[in-house]
Each structure stands twice: as structure tokens, then as C-alpha cells.
Amino acid sequence: MKFNDYSTKALSTLTDKDSHQYGDVDARLMSQVLGLSGEAGEVMEKFKKILRDKDGKISEDDRAAIIKELGDALWYINSISHLLGSSLEEVARKNNDKLLSRQSRGKIHGSGDDR
Template identity: 40%
Template sequence: MTPGTSCPNARTYDEPVDLTAYQQAALRTAAPRDKQNEFLHLVLGLVGESGEIAEKVKKVIRDQDSDFTKIDIEDLKKELGDVLWYVAVLADYFDIPLNEVGEKNIEKLAGRQQRAVLGGSGDNR
């Protein structure tokens, strides 16, 4: 799949993100994985940060009549970064390289696109 061809609004970037380097950097700020309840902390952290993004979207819908040009992009970047941090550390908890998570996700979505099943529901479509 050629970048930017599957979605008319897709952006391309000059420098790809090195997910392995990101994951290693994230782990330098993470608690030890053997800390009591660390897995639960990571899962709840991911849910909480995702919820913060949902809250920002809700407020644009409620207060800005769904005009998403008014969303605070810098604030959104921070929250998305928090989500990415939790994904990176949670993946490491199970010894999964973050780049593998990204690769598998793109493979899955490309397969769905080829089969024309991007829409719909179910994990195994």
C-alpha cells in the first residue's frame, strides 16, 4: 500500500517515527514491571488517557457545535502522547515490541481494505 493513496486526506511525513526508540524511551520513565499491580495500573492509565481524549471531543461537540477546527491541537497532542506511552509500556509488559504492534495493525487494516471490509464490526472480518 502506498502511503497517502488509500485515504484522500492521509498525510505523509518526512521522517518516520521509530517506534522501537520511542518504546525504549518510554520505558525509562515507567515503573518496574514487577511492581505490585503494575499491569492494572497500565490498563487503567490507558483507559483514563483515552477517556481524556473522549472528554475533549465531547466538549467540542457540546460547546463548539462540533466544529473540530476549534479543538486545541497542542492539548490533543499531549493526550495522544499519553495514550502512546501507555500502549508502549503495556506492550513491553508482555515483551511485545511496539513496532510489531504497529506493523500487525497496518497489515490487519490493509487486509480489511483489500477485502472491502473496513466498515462493519467484529475483530476477525
Template identity: 30%
Template sequence: MELNEYQKQAMTTCTESSNNFSYMMLNLVGEVGEFASKVAKMIRKEELAITNNELISDCRFPELCRQEDEMQKEAGDILWQLAGLCSAMGWELEDIARGNLEKLASRKKRGVIVGDGDNR
């Protein structure tokens, strides 16, 4: 699926009261927080570990697979909110994605892929 098609279809589920910058921005932060909270709780319960910057989970156990499914759903909610925020701004997701890849390729080419700020 193309990003702009996702954005268009996603916004068919947007309510009128949600179709604005304030809601989309604030709820995007909320959805990212929900995702982070699920990860934190799994770490607390020793169902997940972060070792050498990798998430370690064992889906041989059904409860862990359910948690992974829940995390994927939260990631989908984050994507929906980002699509909504872009729509509220009059932007298309594909333009945002393309611009981001161009920015990153330029940084890599110039040897400044790691650092602070966008204008380097």
C-alpha cells in the same frame, strides 16, 4: 523516530510501581477518556464542532489553539500508555503496528474492511 525507539525511550520514564499490566491497561483507558472529555467540553463550549465526521476548529483564536495543544498532549499520553501496555505484555510497538497494517490490507483486499470482529 521508529516506534520501538519511542517505546524504549518512553519506558525510561516509567516508575517501578507503574510497570505492570494492570496499571498500564487501566490508565490507558483513563487517558483515552481524558482525550474524549476534552473534545466533549470543546463541543459544549462551541469551540469545536463535528460536521460530516470532521472536527472543525478555528485556530485563529488563541484559546482554541491552546486546546488543540492540550489534545495533542493527551494523544501523547495515550501513546505512552499503549507503549507501556505493550512493554508489560512483552510486545514491541513495531510488531503490533505491522500486524495491524497486514490485517487491514487483507481485509481491504477481500472487500471486508468494514464489519465486526477481527476474524473475517
């Protein structure tokens, strides 16, 4: 599936409620940001239980559940990108560009967003 195909279908499920505005941030955008955090937490929770209860062994059911949560996170990333006037395609391309640049300059390891 192409990013643009995914994005169009996913955005058809984004609700279009009126909301309060605070600068450039409205409640709808903020709810998407909070939703992404929640889905990231759900991924972490799956891994916590795999470590705590299953000696670190990832079953097929675990794998399917994690992939489902990653899809939920992707849905929020797509929505946030859209609400910021960007796209999943642009986010993916810029992330690739950033990482490949760091790799070519020997800066993959270390810290700092703009290294």
C-alpha cells in the same frame, strides 16, 4: 521519530514496582491498562467540550491538548506492549497488516475482530 526510539525513551519512565500477581496479570500491567482507558477518556472529554462549548470548532490550543493526550495514550500502549513481551513496532505492524488485509478483501466495514 522511529517507534523503537520512542519506545526506549518511554520505557525509561516506566516504574518498576513489585506488585501482586493474578495469573499472568500483575498490578503494574493492570495499572497501565487502566491508564490507557483514562487517557482515552481524556481525549473524549476534550471533544465533548469542543462540541458542547465551542460549536465543534477545534482551536490550536484544543488541537495541542488533544495531541498531548494522544501521546499519553501512546505511552500506555507502549508500556502494555512491553509488559506483554511485545513492542510498539509489532503492534503497529500487526495493525497495518490486519487493516490492509481487510481492505484487500473488501472487509473494512462491518463488525467482528477477526473478519
